[in-house]
Amino acid sequence: MVLYAKIPNGPLENKWRNYQITSQLINPANKKKLNVIVVGSGLAGAGAAATLAELGYDVKCFCYQDSARRAHSVAAQGGINAAKNYQHDGDSVWRMFYDTLKGGDFRSREANVYRLAELSAPLIDHYVQQGVPFAREYGGVLVNRSFGGVHVQRTFYARGQTGQQLLLAAYSQLYKMKRAKKVQMFPRHEMLDLVVIEGKAKGIVVRDLTTGELKRFAADAVVLATGGYSRVFRLSTLAIGCNGSAIWKAHKRGAFFAAPSFTQIHPTALPQTSEAQSKLTLMSESLRNDGRIWVPKKKDDDRNANAIPEEERDYYLERRYPSFGNLAPRDIASRAAKERIDAGYGVGRLKNAVYLDFKHAIERFGIEIIKDRYGNLFKMYKKITGVDAYEEPMQISPAAHFSMGGLWVDYELMTTIPGLYAIGECNFSDHGANRLGANSLLQASIDGYFVLPNTINNYLANALKEDHPTTEHPEFEKVEKEVAAQINKLLFIKGDKTVDHFHRELGKVMWQECTMSRNKEGLEKAISQIQKIKDAFWKEVNVTGGHHEMNTELEKALRLADFIELGLLMCTDALEREESCGAHFREEHQTSDGEALRHDEKYSYVSAWEYHNGNFKLHKETLEFANVQPTVRSYK
Amino acid sequence: MKVTFKIWRQENAKSNGGFQSYEVDGLTDDMSFLEALDHLNEILVGQNQKTIAYEYDCREGICGQCGVFINGRAHGPLDNITTCQLHMRSFTDGQTIVVEPWRAKAFPVIKDLVVDRxxxxxxxxxxxxxxxxxxxxxxxxxxxxxxxxxxxxxxxxxxxxxxxxxxxxxxxxxxxxxxxxxxxxxxxxxxxxxxxxxxxxxxxxxxxxxxxxxxxxxxxxxxxxxxxxxxxxxxxxxxxxxxxxxxx
Amino acid sequence: MFLRKSIIALTGLFLCIFLIVHLSANIILLLPQETARGLYNAYATTLRESFLIKIVAYVLYLSIILHVIYAIQITFKNRRAKPKKYLENKLRQNSSWASQNMGLLGVAILLFLVVHLANFWARIKLGLGEGVRLDDNGHVDVYEVTYSLFQNSYYVFFYTVLMVPLGLHLHHGFKSAFMTLGFYHKKGLNILAKISLAYAGMMSIGFGIIPLMVYLK
Known part of the structure; x- marks a missing residue:
């Protein structure tokens, strides 16, 4: 099969306009007759559901949380980028396009990335209109700040709660359309499988998490907006409920999975302190503006941080990257930390952290300035760890964060299954091999508000001519039975280990072999270990409680079953890509001084994996760079 | 660290609930309160019992999904935090911790500590x-x-x-x-x-x-x-x- | 409910003003007996004979009735909103005792009011019970009624002690009435909290101390 990305003709700047001119439109009277299912209610899902409803489609929106407002977009702290050039500092759509493409180490499509930058400015207008209280100057205009990897100030923010404010805006629009009876909301409903009829996505099977009842929903198109899957590492910055099940089920029904192993590891999270830990809390990256990162020069140094004299500290980022120092990009900072920790210089209870020290900043600026800049973060740090970071350095550690990979989508955000769309973090489109800070809220919003509502019509215009799918179709029957069978199978294993036990096992393997630094041997070992975990899981897990009731243990088990398989694909993908690019660092492919070495001539493609009876088949979408010349990222 | 959890258990919205006590050992003070409950649930699975239902999602204090009444206070003994931000260091060894669902007519209990908001x-x-x-x-x-x-x-x-x-x-x-x-x-x-x-x-x-x-x-x-x-x-x-x- | 809440707040504030007037008159009781008797009785007579005061009196009765009835309604509605109580509820860690028990405090004040009206209003205005004599100036001798009542240690105790719930009720009620009516200025509310405390303290101590002083005279 040849992957056709449907990139429109014309120069880069005109592609999106050309697309809109030529795509098919639907008469408003006919839109009423079309049903769309949206799975997920984050920025992408809620934005899409609300906008599709405004356009006249009948929308059903599903989320596993108790309310649409909980979706994990809520947790993004930093901000959202837009090429407004309000700061008059030379920003433009082109520059933002280039920064994003370069940040992603030239492993994404030019046309998609350009569209992302192009639509960023109207998106800010849109959010302001919806009542997002962005930070303002005294004169009433919007404020910007800078973020990693760029030389301009283009990040808009609402305190440290930008994601929350954007999500609440999207959620409010969703409920506006619910009131207008154009959206039906299904909170506490989790999609368990996709129904494909005659090659087209026609519905889903969901489990009502309150009653355990399986329900079928048919639609003319299905949109997945289910977010990232970094919970495959178990310990991550993601919400506990975040999962990859919806996209994994879609993958097993025929949707290709692109670049699954591209995972961003965030350098400034709080370290794991015990086996029971469930979550790694993110500390804003802005801390690196004034904090200095170091580890002791002596291995297994058990002294208190303040007792270690200056000359016995190794400020390794400043040492290795003199020009960017503590502000090196996320992937580089994370990798450098892991290198020190693995070499035995880690600090903290589990020797898995590095110090982030504000001593010098406090000496230089005074405690009041530091309090003013980071007061809320220091407070949060104390809340979680009980330690006063004004007195002793913070302990931080890298943590799994964002999934650049996801379902393969074309320019229209449609997967390889006609009628199935993937938007937001659950697709692979704009970030390439590494995502720039403050670009995730942007991509989710653009996909949901601006792109999908303008591309789905191109497909639905033809769906009008077909019969509307109904849940009576035998395919629904079949899929529901398969789902029920899987649930029953899990409930009847009655082994002696908990779901969390297996999740911890999987997480350990994935974290060790498939994160910041990967190698052939390790990945091969990981694949066989995960295979063992999979076998053991299906023999030894114990899921208590029943099917027809609220059963959080069962929910976890279903999600983990998919994570295990996804883990296999991630390692397979990482193994296949014999180069280093962005977040994907293969130890075999580095320069003499330990930096990433890309092989453009061989690997300038998007890996898209097809599922076939438990095996994965690789398809390649070659990336063509007609407007920019891929360069080597250097932060020395 | 060892504590006794006294937790409201209720099968579903229609059934009557009641308190049950669980002695839990092997906790550490840097565990979060929800992780302590996770730990208890793993023990319950080991005994082939149904786990306790309680809500959470982000576990970093922003999604708003967690929330139970702990020792007579919403979100526990500290002011202005969420349940997921509460850590076991706020309790003492051997303490009894009473855990109840939010109580309000508009928030009916769905199961155990989960309410409909x-x-x-x-x-x-x-x-x-x-x-x-x-x-x-x-x-x-x-x-x-x-x-x-x-x-x-x-x-x-x-x-x-x-x-x-x-x-x-x-x-x-x-x-x-x-x-x-x-x-x-x-x-x-x-x-x-x-x-x-x-x-x-x-x-x-x-x-x-x-x-x-x-x-x-x-x-x-x-x-x-x-x-x-x-x-x-x-x-x-x-x-x-x-x-x-x-x-x- | 918003309207009813506002009426409770408005009537409450009106009663607050009434208490100030009432207390200022009561200060006369602290003067030497002969001066006090003349002044107090003259004041009482003036009030009784004024047409304006008559209207105010009816507003006062109505205020008390509305304040009580709506408070009862809202209290019951609020109880229905929380049908099941917590096994353990440490309210003192997040709020004042008075704010949590305005209903109970209200009942105590109502109890006081019933006795107080029976002691004075019923005797003087309705002519129930023992008759009231006139003083040397031909005014009804309200002073005598008061004075003799406060020679009874049980009454003194009752009149003094029940000023504590009044103070607590006023302390929370005064400030929150303003908030119910939409006063939300942050600094203003901080000042209001101080005024509220001062006012409640003054009323509670003022009303509470007078029977005691009269008794000890």
Whole structure:
């Protein structure tokens, strides 16, 4: 099969306009007759559901949380980028396009990335209109700040709660359309499988998490907006409920999975302190503006941080990257930390952290300035760890964060299954091999508000001519039975280990072999270990409680079953890509001084994996760079 | 560290519930409260028992999904935090910890410690938005918003919708939640067009959902993870009065 | 409920003003007996004969009735909103005792009011019970009624002790009435909290100390 990305003709700047001119439109009277299912209610899902409803489609929106407002977009702290050039500092759509493409180490499509930058400015207008209280100057205009990897100030923010404010805006629009009876909301409903009829996505099977009842929903198109899957590492910055099940089920029904192993590891999270830990809390990256990162020069140094004299500290980022120092990009900072920790210089209870020290900043600026800049973060740090970071350095550690990979989508955000769309973090489109800070809220919003509502019509215009799918179709029957069978199978294993036990096992393997630094041997070992975990899981897990009731243990088990398989694909993908690019660092492919070495001539493609009876088949979408010349990222 | 959890167990919305005690050993003080419950659940699975249902999602204090009544306080013994931000170091070895679901007529128990908070969504549905379609927005800087106005709107908009205000209020009033949303939107120029309608309809829905009236005990602002001030409720009352006057 | 809440707040504030007037008159009781008797009785007569005061009196009765009825209604509605109580509820850690028990305090004040009206209003205005004599100036001798009542240690105790719930009720009620009516100015509310405390203290101590002083005279 040849992957056709449907990139429109014309120069880069005109592609999106050309697309809109030529795509098919639907008469408003006919839109009423079309049903769309949206799975997920984050920025992408809620934005899409609300906008599709405004356009006249009948929308059903599903989320596993108790309310649409909980979706994990809520947790993004930093901000959202837009090429407004309000700061008059030379920003433009082109520059933002280039920064994003370069940040992603030239492993994404030019046309998609350009569209992302192009639509960023109207998106800010849109959010302001919806009542997002962005930070303002005294004169009433919007404020910007800078973020990693760029030389301009283009990040808009609402305190440290930008994601929350954007999500609440999207959620409010969703409920506006619910009131207008154009959206039906299904909170506490989790999609368990996709129904494909005659090659087209026609519905889903969901489990009502309150009653355990399986329900079928048919639609003319299905949109997945289910977010990232970094919970495959178990310990991550993601919400506990975040999962990859919806996209994994879609993958097993025929949707290709692109670049699954591209995972961003965030350098400034709080370290794991015990086996029971469930979550790694993110500390804003802005801390690196004034904090200095170091580890002791002596291995297994058990002294208190303040007792270690200056000359016995190794400020390794400043040492290795003199020009960017503590502000090196996320992937580089994370990798450098892991290198020190693995070499035995880690600090903290589990020797898995590095110090982030504000001593010098406090000496230089005074405690009041530091309090003013980071007061809320220091407070949060104390809340979680009980330690006063004004007195002793913070302990931080890298943590799994964002999934650049996801379902393969074309320019229209449609997967390889006609009628199935993937938007937001659950697709692979704009970030390439590494995502720039403050670009995730942007991509989710653009996909949901601006792109999908303008591309789905191109497909639905033809769906009008077909019969509307109904849940009576035998395919629904079949899929529901398969789902029920899987649930029953899990409930009847009655082994002696908990779901969390297996999740911890999987997480350990994935974290060790498939994160910041990967190698052939390790990945091969990981694949066989995960295979063992999979076998053991299906023999030894114990899921208590029943099917027809609220059963959080069962929910976890279903999600983990998919994570295990996804883990296999991630390692397979990482193994296949014999180069280093962005977040994907293969130890075999580095320069003499330990930096990433890309092989453009061989690997300038998007890996898209097809599922076939438990095996994965690789398809390649070659990336063509007609407007920019891929360069080597250097932060020395 | 060893504690005794005394936890409300209830099979489903229709059944009667009751307290059950569980002695749990092997906890550490840097475990979060929810991780201690996770630990207990793993023990229960080991004994082939049904696990305890409780809610959480982000576990970093922003999604608002977690929330239980712990030792007589919403979100536990500390002020202005969420349940997921509570750590076992806030308890002492050997302590008994009473864990109850949020109690309010508008928040029926679904199972164990899980309650249905969709009443809050219903309030939002009645005007907690600005009626502007995607694609209709003017240039963002065309309408100026003073820093003080934006900051004040943000103070109110920070609400995470956890329901601790309702849970801690003796009247189960949702006034703080409702007021925060109304004041956020009504104080911004973008929200002014439908300000009167918003305050009247949202406050009306709050009553219809079966929440009580505010008597300004102030418990809500102490338990609110975002520390949203009770003066918001007074402001809502003022806005409501103005809207009534306007509609005369 | 918003309207009813506002009425409770408005009537409450009106009663607050009434208490100030009432207390200022009561200060006369602290003067030497002969001066006090003349002044107090003259004052009482003036009030009784003024048409304006008559209207105010009816507003006062109505205020008390509305305040009580709506408070009862809202209290019951609020109880219905919280049908199940917590096994453990540490309210003192997040709110004042008075704010949590306005209903109970209200009942105590109502109890006081019933006795107080029976002691004075019923005797003087309705002519029930023992008759009231006239003083040397021909005014009804309200002073005598008061004075003799406060020679009874049980009454003194009752009149003094029940001023404690009054103070608590006022302390929370005064400030929160303003908030119910929509006063939300942050600094203003901080000042109001201080005024509220001062006012409640003055009323409670003022009313409470007078029977005691009269008794000890």
């Amino acid at each position: 969709s009443a809050l969504d219903n309030i939002m549905e009645q005007g907690g938005y600005i009626s502007a379609k995607t694609g209709t927005a003017p240039e963002a800087n065309a309408i100026l918003v003073g820093k003080d106005v934006a900051d004040k709107a943000m103070d109110a908009a920070a609400c995470i919708g956890c329901g601790a205000c309702v849970a801690s209020c003796k009247n189960a009033s949702a006034a703080l939640f409702t007021a925060a949303k109304i004041n956020h939107m009504n104080s911004l120029p973008q929200g002014k067009q439908e300000a009167h309608r918003r305050v009247l309809e949202m406050s009306r829905q709050m009553e219809l959902e079966g929440f009580g009236s505010c008597t300004f005990t102030g418990a809500c602002e102490v338990e609110c993870p975002e520390g949203i001030s009770i003066t918001n409720i007074a402001e809502m009352n003022a806005r409501r009065a103005m809207a009534k006057w306007h509609n005369l």
